[in-house]
Amino acid sequence: TSHTWFWNVIQNDFKTGNIDLEGCMRLLEKMQIPFDEDHLKHIFRRTVDKHSGNIISMDDFRAIYRALVHRPEYEELFKAYSSDGLTLSDTQLIKFLVKEQFQAEADETTALEIIMKYEPIDEVRKKRQLSFEGFIRYMRSDECSVFKSQHRTIYQDMNQPLCDYFISSSHNTYLIADQLMGPSHLWGYTSALLKGCRCLEIDCWDGTNNEPIVYHGHTLTSKIPFRSVIHVIDKYAFMSSAYPLVLSLENHCSPKQQEVMAHYLKSILGDKLLSSPIGGEVDMTRLPSPEALKFKVLVKNKKAGTIEESMLRMDYENPGETEELSDSDFMSEDEDTDDTIPLHRTRSTTKRKGDRRSSPPPQKKSKVKKGKIALALSDLVVYTKSQKFVSFEHSLMNQQCYENNSIGEVQARKLVRYSAKDFISHTTRFITRIYPKGTRMSSSNYNPQEFWNVGCQMVALNFQTPGTQMELQDGKFLDNGGCGYVLKPEFLRDRNTTFTPQNVGGYSKPMSLSIRLISGHQLPPSSLSKTNKADPKVQIEIFGVPEDQARKKSSVVKSNALSPKWNETFSFNIQVPELAMIRFCVEDEVSLVNNEFLGQFTLPVMSLNTGYRNIPLLSREGIKLESASLFAHIWYY
Numbered sequence: 183t184s185h186t187w188f189w190n191v192i193q194n195d196f197k198t199g200n201i202d203l204e205g206c207m208r209l210l211e212k213m214q215i216p217f218d219e220d221h222l223k224h225i226f227r228r229t230v231d232k233h234s235g236n237i238i239s240m241d242d243f244r245a246i247y248r249a250l251v252h253r254p255e256y257e258e259l260f261k262a263y264s265s266d267g268l269t270l271s272d273t274q275l276i277k278f279l280v281k282e283q284f285q286a287e288a289d290e291t292t293a294l295e296i297i298m299k300y301e302p303i304d305e306v307r308k309k310r311q312l313s314f315e316g317f318i319r320y321m322r323s324d325e326c327s328v329f330k331s332q333h334r335t336i337y338q339d340m341n342q343p344l345c346d347y348f349i350s351s352s353h354n355t356y357l358i359a360d361q362l363m364g365p366s367h368l369w370g371y372t373s374a375l376l377k378g379c380r381c382l383e384i385d386c387w388d389g390t391n392n393e394p395i396v397y398h399g400h401t402l403t404s405k406i407p408f409r410s411v412i413h414v415i416d417k418y419a420f421m422s423s424a425y426p427l428v429l430s431l432e433n434h435c436s437p438k439q440q441e442v443m444a445h446y447l448k449s450i451l452g453d454k455l456l457s458s459p460i461g462g463e464v465d466m467t468r469l470p471s472p473e474a475l476k477f478k479v480l481v482k483n484k485k486a487g488t489i490e491e492s493m494l495r496m497d498y499e500n501p502g503e504t505e506e507l508s509d510s511d512f513m514s515e516d517e518d519t520d521d522t523i524p525l526h527r528t529r530s531t532t533k534r535k536g537d538r539r540s541s542p543p544p545q546k547k548s549k550v551k552k553g554k555i556a557l558a559l560s561d562l563v564v565y566t567k568s569q570k571f572v573s574f575e576h577s578l579m580n581q582q583c584y585e586n587n588s589i590g591e592v593q594a595r596k597l598v599r600y601s602a603k604d605f606i607s608h609t610t611r612f613i614t615r616i617y618p619k620g621t622r623m624s625s626s627n628y629n630p631q632e633f634w635n636v637g638c639q640m641v642a643l644n645f646q647t648p649g650t651q652m653e654l655q656d657g658k659f660l661d662n663g664g665c666g667y668v669l670k671p672e673f674l675r676d677r678n679t680t681f682t683p684q685n686v687g688g689y690s691k692p693m694s695l696s697i698r699l700i701s702g703h704q705l706p707p708s709s710l711s712k713t714n715k716a717d718p719k720v721q722i723e724i725f726g727v728p729e730d731q732a733r734k735k736s737s738v739v740k741s742n743a744l745s746p747k748w749n750e751t752f753s754f755n756i757q758v759p760e761l762a763m764i765r766f767c768v769e770d771e772v773s774l775v776n777n778e779f780l781g782q783f784t785l786p787v788m789s790l791n792t793g794y795r796n797i798p799l800l801s802r803e804g805i806k807l808e809s810a811s812l813f814a815h816i817w818y819y
Contacts (some may be wrong), residue, residue, distance in 0.1 A: 657784030726762035
């Protein structure tokens with residue numbers, strides 16, 4: 183049957199005679215067989231070299247198809263459960279699912295669903311059986327991915343307060359290259375939003391013609407209009423996630439242009455903009471949940487006065503009022519921490535045309551940095567008020583739940599090291615944003631894991647910079663349907679927790695993880711190879727609390743990127759699996775000291791599927807390499 187099926191599928195393409203490489207590619211695409219061009223060309227050449235010319239017959243095509251699709255490691259599994267070596271009955275399939283894939287709940291319905299979905303041969307499907315062709319299609323599918331299919335959907339409780347979630351966050355979102363000379367571009371916002379990012383940063387400065395602009399101040403990065411940024415946000419805000427989007431404003435504008443900003447936020451975002459507490463309730467003792475704030479955009483900025491005052495003001499619009507905020511010390515590079523404490527106020531009404539403002543004379547003695555905030559902008563801040571971080575003790579005594587802190591990575595790292603317990607106690611109560619240090623001119627990133635370990639919600643990274651750090655970020659937020667919100671483990675939400683990353687104590691739920699790396703398939707060839715070759719090796723790395731950090735390496739398979747075989751087993755003992763991430767990285771060994779990156783996949787340890795699984799591979803930029811994968815057996819208890 184499989185023979186007849188195959189000829190029926192391909193005979194049309196051979197009606198006019200034999201086909202060339204182009205025709206071969208078209209036919210494979212029609213059959214929905216993913217292939218890497220370098221590998222296909224190599225197999226094609228090997229086939230045509232047997233007889234001269236550049237065209238192949240139906241028999242040749244079948245050989246090419248088999249070389250790409252009929253993998254011996256799949257065949258071995260199939261034959262172990264098939265009594266005749268040709269088909270699997272539904273009961274044999276159930277046996278495979280239970281025994282090998284650890285799907286204890288698999289029953290007749292499960293088996294039938296698989297047969298109906300993946301079996302291409304009608305006669306076999308009608309008999310409720312699975313041929314080897316169907317088995318291959320099932321093994322190659324997302325259902326057999328290393329990433330749990332349940333975790334591809336939103337499965338976590340979304341009704342907890344905002345501070346109970348890790349939130350996908352971007353730093354200097356407008357930059358698409360370095361921090362000094364590079365272009366600012368709207369694509370920075372579009373791509374971050376399409377990735378499910380839920381906290382964007384906008385650096386605002388006074389522009390000409392009363393139009394605020396966005397760029398990295400005091401640098402040569404190019405400038406984009408604030409208005410355009412808000413238009414892009416309006417268009418893409420909820421394309422990848424329905425959950426709330428936070429706009430973290432780093433605001434350097436004069437009150438006059440802050441009023442323009444407020445106008446754009448209101449007029450462009452309309453109902454999406456959250457400008458008063460939800461449900462009109464002024465219960466400000468607990469933050470609302472992501473569920474309650476669905477499809478809302480929140481402004482994170484300094485705020486003058488209280489929510490109640492803002493709400494009263496909104497009832498009778500009074501343009502042009504400002505409040506003065508001052509702060510007694512000068513800030514570091516990322517003025518995001520220039521979060522200020524209201525000291526004294528001046529009321530000034532700005533005439534529509536002129537910008538004459540009464541303000542007290544500057545005080546020479548004290549090194550006080552004064553910043554005025556337009557009430558029109560201040561009033562748009564509800565649950566995300568920027569508050570300067572003084573100390574954990576100060577926050578515990580004075581900070582409200584809707585006040586958030588931004589802490590630079592250097593200071594945050596010291597706090598992790600010396601006050602982890604207080605840091606965790608702080609993040610159970612308040613949203614905390616971490617941002618890269620100012621000296622990262624090339625937009626490099628820090629390791630986000632060390633700040634997730636203490637419950638920091640917004641660990642902001644430069645999304646435009648590929649590397650292990652962004653791979654961890656992308657992997658972490660694959661979880662929970664890629665919605666940009668991941669519920670923190672219970673021990674990072676409980677205000678009385680005694681957990682610290684250095685001393686996990688009774689919070690340890692040890693996991694013994696065993697990974698048998700079996701093979702690779704259609705791995706990207708080395709850039710040094712003139713054909714389709716590479717010398718691949720695989721590195722498996724665990725990121726998590728300090729005692730869980732581990733790295734294991736496979737041997738090198740010489741000169742084979744098409745179908746390298748390893749059959750090596752790696753074991754890991756993980757104390758805090760709820761925080762652990764696992765990264766599979768494939769490299770080409772160029773020399774003893776030099777490796778070339780070929781592809782990687784990173785995911786939360788808790789999202790690992792057990793059994794025989796394919797591991798998709800992504801490029802450095804995070805793009806799926808359609809035909810490349812690893813094949814492994816995964817087991818843990």
